[in-house]
Amino acid sequence: MGTPKYPKVVGYELIAEIGGGGFSTVYRAVNIEEHRVAACKLVKLTEETTDKDRKNVEKEMRVHAALKQVHVLEFLNAVVVELKHKLLYVPGIYMLLEFAGGGDLFDKIAADVGVDDEVAQVYFNQLVAGMSYIHSQGVCHRDLKPENILLDAAGTLKISDFGLSAVFRLKDSGKTRMLSEKCGSLPYVAPELNSDHPYHAEPIDVWGVGVILYTLLVGNTPWDEPTASSPEFVRYVNGTIFLERPWNRIPFEPLSLVKGMLTVDPTQRLTLDDIAAHPWCMRQSQLSKHGPAELASRLTRPIHDNGDMNFSAPPTLGGSGDMDVEDDDTIMHSATNHLSQFTQSLMLFSQTQSGARYTPYLTRFYAALGPGLLTGLIKEALEAMNVKTKLLPPAVTSDGGGELHRIRVGGWDKRRQMFKGWVEVERFTYRGAEGSFCVMRRDEGNPISWRQLWRAVIESQLVEPHVLKK
Secondary structure, eight states: OOOOOOOBBBEEEEEEEEEEOOSSEEEEETTTTEEEEEEEEEEEOOOTTTTTHHHHHHHHHHHHHHHHOTOOOOOOEEEEEEEGTTTTTTOEEEEEOOOOOTEEEEEGGTTTTTTOOOHHHHHHHHHHEEEEEEETTTTEEOOOOOEEEETTTTEEEEEEOOTOOOEETTTOOOOOOOOOOOSSSSSSGGGGGGGSOOHHHHHHHHHHHHHHHHHHHSSSOSSSSSTOOOOHHHHHTTTTGGTTGGGGGGGGGHHHHHHHHTTTTTSSSHHHHHTTTTTTSSSSSSSGGGGGHHHHHHHHHHHHTTTTTHSSOOOOSSSSSSOOOOOHHHHHHHHHHHHHHHHHHHOOEEEEEEEEEEESSSSSSESOOOOOHHHHHHHHHHTHHHHHEEEEEEEEEETTEEEEEEEEEEETTTSSOOOEEEEEEEEEEEETTEEEEEEEEEEEEOOOHHHHHHHHHHHHHTTTTGGGGO
């Protein structure tokens, strides 16, 4: 008997792992006959899975499936493979979701820089429109944070991950209830969750929206937790932090909005209706009149300016014929619906040994050193930064073209948030000599912290001499 395989999920085959979290793994899934792509979130079922665990996932699916709006990642379908089939298939709950071809919004944002005022306004208004719809359906998200904000292939914002969501208002009767469960990630949770009292649903999502706007504007979260044990939060409450960077570089209008959403007293906090009527949100957007390519260009301008894209984009190898560039049909076939003005402008197609490949992570680089040697140096560099590493046996690349060297990594960022991910290194011929293509793929944690880790790796004494720059 062979090893259990993944089932087809309503015509979709699970192709490659693209992310995950504490309790699930996300795969890219392709319906080859229809040339369609989706994401498949797998929550594995084991002998240890409790009835409560299953009920939580079923609640997530029920809530998410009912939400249909342009800024909510669409829930497409689901299948369950029970434990009794474990000899044939991997048991689990398979949720088929819309594929966010543009990747993480915050993967494209420069740490401690953020995006310009117009880009922030476009994406913030989309977030508010999505959250207003979610609340209109009586649902509270409760886990708003950068890693749950995705982009589709056209650059449209999508709110994802309803694992901690709760119904606070019944649509039929309009009856509302207070919530009491403590959940969310400390840098993003509202201060009222620190008490043992029940809390109103809508204000805690407004707080999360406020933290996201701050992060868009400055490229970092405002504090590690909204309690007296955080010096930054204490200075925020007493008002002294507004004289410091980066607070003092936020323009007056968006700053007034951030302060209104991050009002400690939930009864005084802005509502989503207040936010939508704020002058900064009401201002006519010039950027929205332009196409997706211009939006992509403006979004990534800071990581061009700080040099990050000199590493992420394919290296200039000089002369012709150093790289095999596939034709548009081949790229389209391999990408399956990811090719767009937006994703092309973001450079989400990497040059690999077998041609152009869709790679939705800008935390990547090329090196003039073979995969075996480079992997060892990266592992050593990460361990010097107190990152936990585990070297895995080489696997086959997603296109079957060669060997993939892999390191599993994990640790804690400056905001005391756990991160987990992969370093994946494969062979790449550079000017006729052996080189490597490396992707650092985050599973869990803040995308901006992950970008800082990626930059630290390529600037480390061990790795930097071998890194190719544009």
